[in-house]
Amino acid sequence: VARGPAPLSPHAPAAARSGAVLAKKKAEEEGLYSDTVSLPQTSFSQRAMAATREPELQQFWSEKRVYERLCETNPGEPFTLHDGPPYANGDLHIGHALNKVLKDVINKYQLLRGRKARFVPGWDCHGLPIELKVLQSMKSKERQALTPIDLRKKAAAFARETVDKQRASFQRWGVWADWSAPYLTLQPEYEAAQLGVFGAMFLQGHIYRGRKPVHWSPSSRTALAEAELEYPEGHTSQSIYVAFDAESVSESLAPYGPEGLRIAIWTTTPWTIPANLAVAVNANLDYSVVAAPQSAGGGRLLVATELVGSLTSKLGLGEGEALEVVATLKGSELVGTTYTHPLAGRSSMVVEGGDYITTESGTGLVHTAPGHGQEDYQTGLKYGLELLSPVDDAGRFTDEAGDGLAGLNVLGDGNTAVIEKLKTSGNLLSVDPYQHKYPYDWRTKKPTIFRATSQWFASVDGFRDGALAAIGETEWLPAVGERRITAMTQSRSDWCISRQRTWGVPIPVFYDRQTDEPLLNEETLSHVQRLVAEHGTDVWWTSTEAELLPEPYASDAGRWRKGTDTMDVWFDSGSSWASVAEAREGLRYPADLYLEGSDQHRGWFQSSLLTSVASRGQAPYKAVLTHGFVLDEKGFKMSKSLGNVVDPKMITDGGKNLKAQPAYGADVLRLWVASSNYAADVCIGDSIIKQTFEAYRKMRNTARFLLGNLHDFDPAVDAVPLGDLPELDVYVLGLLDDLLAEVRAAYDAYSFSRAVGALQQFLVSDLSNFYLDVSKDRLYIAAPDEPRRRSCQTVLSRVVESVAAAAAPVLPHLAEDIYQNLPYATPHASVFEAGWPAAAPAQGEERRGRAAWAAVRSLRDEVNRNLELARAEKALGASLEAKVLLHCADPAVSDALARWSGASNGVDELRFLFLTSQVELVASATEVTERSLFSSTREEGPAATVGIAAADGTKCERCWHFDPQEQSQTYEGVCPRCETSLSLMGVAPRQRRAAAAAGYFGE
Secondary structure, X not given: OOOOOOOOOOOOHHHHHHHHHHHHHHXXXXXXXXXXXXXXXXXXXXXXXXXXXXXXXXXXXXXHOHHHHHXXXXXXXXXXXXXXXXEOOOOOOHHHHHHHHHHHHHHHHHHHOOOEOOOOOEEEOOOHHHHHHHHHOOOHHHHHOOOHHHHHHHHHHHHHHHHHHHXXXXXXXXXXXXXXXXXXXXXXXXXXXXXXXXXXXXXOXXXXXXXXXXXXXXXXXXXXXXXXXXXXXXXXXXXXXXXXXXXXXOOOOHHHOOOOEEEEEXXXXXXXXXXXXXXXXXXXXXXXXXXXXXXXXXXXXXXXXXXXXXXXXXXXXXXXXXXXXXXXXXXXXXXXXXXXXXXXXXXXXXXXXXXXXXXOOXXXXXXXXXXXXXXXXXXXXXXXXXXXXXXXOOOEEOHHHOOOOOOOEOOOHHHHHHHHHHHHHOXXXXXXXXXOOOOEEOOOOOEOEEEEXXXXXXXXXXXXXXHHHHHHOOEEEOOHHHHHHHHHHHHOOOEEOEEOOOOOOXXXXXXXXXXXXEEOOHHHHHHHHHHHHHHOOOHHHHOOHHHHOOOOHHHHHHHEEEOOXXXXXXXXXXXXXXXXXXXXXXXXXXXXXXXXXXXXXOOHHHHHHHHHHHHHOOOOEOEEEEEOOEEEOOOOEOOOOOOOOOOHHHHHHOOOOOOOOOOOOHHHHHHHHHHOOOOOOEEEOHHHHHHHHHHHHHHHHHHHHHHHOOOOOOHHHHOOOHHHOOHHHHHHHHHHHHHHHHHHHHXXXXXXXXXXXXXXXXXXXXXXXXXXXXXXXXXXXXXXXXXXXXXXXXXXXXXXXXXXXXXXXXXXXXXXXXXXXXOOOOOOOOHHHHXXXXXXXXXXXXXXXXXXXXHHHHHHHHHHHHHHHHHHOOOOOOHHHEEEEEEEOOHHHHHHHHHHHOOOOOOOOHHHHHOOOEEEEOOOHHHXXXXXXXXXXXXXXXXXXXXXXXXXXXXXXXXXXXXXXXXXXXXXXXXXXXXXXXXXXXOOOEOXXXXXXXXXXXX
């Protein structure tokens, strides 16, 4: 890092104007008094040099154990933000950065506020994606020879290696956590706690084994939970209209059949027709018997009345042909009618379904296959229908499907074969492509099916009311989250928690080899849990039934076989509260906060809620905060094919060509996160990062200016008591306290963009454009120990320390860099140990004077406009060549202006506030206009007339102010004010000729 004194200037336009004056002064006056001007000096680098400086600061935190000591010694209550575990199967992406930085901002703020905010990071380490990564890295012969335990060991090694890589990236972003003691879902203590949750739910009657239709992934050959599905746009199914021939009819239908009567159904899954066992109707809907022309097969069709027109359009009838309504009946009058299955020949019945049967599409008569649909299954239970599901694990038809179908893939040639068979039998009415949302396996990106299998389920009905009550007791941010998770929980069916995979936590069940009845009770659960706590879940695969069973079952181990199913990974991560928040020292359960993406209302938020409510009777969290997804800067989803993926590593460390892809650093990445409206989707791209860096650069430059002007200041010795400060300084401290209150409120509300905006507004508007602009004169020109200079440094010291603390949650590296470069001793090693700054004692006079100060700042803008006009017309040069003529019609403001016009403390005088040599208050607007080179009038805020005239007197060669008083006899070309400062500094008398002889400057 480059060190050494350098002249500084803040970044804003007003500061640039004043800085230009100083630069010109230095160039023209090099010599006589340049060595008497107190220019800024600091070791704080203008450039962040983040690629090297940020790791240095992170090393400092590590060596000093700053995070650890704060978690141990902070006086406040624990604060637990429980980490939702990312999946350990690849590199981190920009969405991870959004998530982890938000968490870190919250935790660092809580630490600054004095709470013990210990953060335990986690990783989800089980499941199919890791299995696939391992298998893909192996040759075919190696895969064939792979045993389950070998696969598990390779999967564990892969997960741990990925954890190490991801951990390093999180640390590079400046995220604080228990990095040496994270939680991994593959750790024995974690797995044992998870089995404890499973056991508690089972013993309370919330877990059962059953055969019912579940989401099944043929590509993964396992059952899936709703949270493991995605619904990509553009899926198209072959939808079919089919006519089932009536076999017998209900009493109401007797006049119209069964001879020639056909029941029209519609489905988007033709492959489920072989499993059809009923047709369901809505008892309250109207249905029509319609006469069909010969082109549609003739006879009569049964269809919902509101869908007659829709069916007509699908049948491709000839000109003048139509479906003629013969009769209309209620759905309840159709129940009991039977029909012949078009492929299997069996007799099935028309039954009463439910409200899921509507007239939005189809025919209003629903093809019902209890083995392949949730509503179908419920209707089948009501009528005692068989659970027929003639499809195997790979998604192929079994022999039960019928002749010519066995072995065909139901999502491919099997689907086509069913359509052809219906066409051949004369039952097919129409085939149409139908675009709709369809569930895909989120890992393999391939379509899934509904298929009845024997699985283990969590019965949500048993604790749904408790879950809904817990939702109501939780704070949801934003509030829409409560509505989302409530709706999902109300409609959620039983949770299928078993998976047919090797890499996971086993469901600790044993089956009778003869009857297939499960053995699962408190004794077997506790025994397996103890084994897992000691050895990990590999013990399930390496041990025999005799070793896994407790007595008396172990003595009869030959009777039992251990199960092969593993738990849904959502059960893994959904149990994290038990092994982390509830179990680890320094944390608390329920956690204070969960924070993840908005998609987790149906994922981790819900699985955690269900396991916690079912086993402990309460939600695992007090509040839930969500963020959106990250899009490119045009609002498009990122994808490698589009080339719009933003790698966070490129932002922090740069690319191969650092000119084209500079290393902006972790703080710029963090500032982007905090500046975003993360409650919605957020955008990122080159231009957005450049804008963020520019905002960061301005903040850094302002901090450098503040530090540079404190180079000779020690608060313990030089600070001016609050009661002795000039009005301007008290006013600015009041603004600072307002800022701290606003930033604190914003952090408390998790409104980080508001906190960042308030900081930037203060630094630019209140500091650079105003306070620092008007304070340069006393900082540079006054003698080091003059009260007016020390009072300003008193304010700057408090400002720079407070701003560093307020920015620290978002910009920890910048804040620490500022703190480490304070030119005086501090009682703390780190900005984070210094804590949140306390407010200055309230000053009633400062509060009452706010309106007057706002008026002066508004009048400054009016003065500057007139000065620019004068410069443009070359009537004047620098602002110090000007005199302001001012008439204010507002009595309250006029009194303050009069007081400041006559001020003698070298700070509150209007001429210093306007950066001109003189200010004269005149009696009327007319007088201002008559005496001014340029003038303007404003009607409000406050009502005033402002004019610009040439300054009176002679220009001081040291401060450049014009002064009508006689210049110093001791110091040639110097005004009385500078004479006093030079005398206080002990500067020997100087005359131009003597100075030249002494070598102060060359002529």
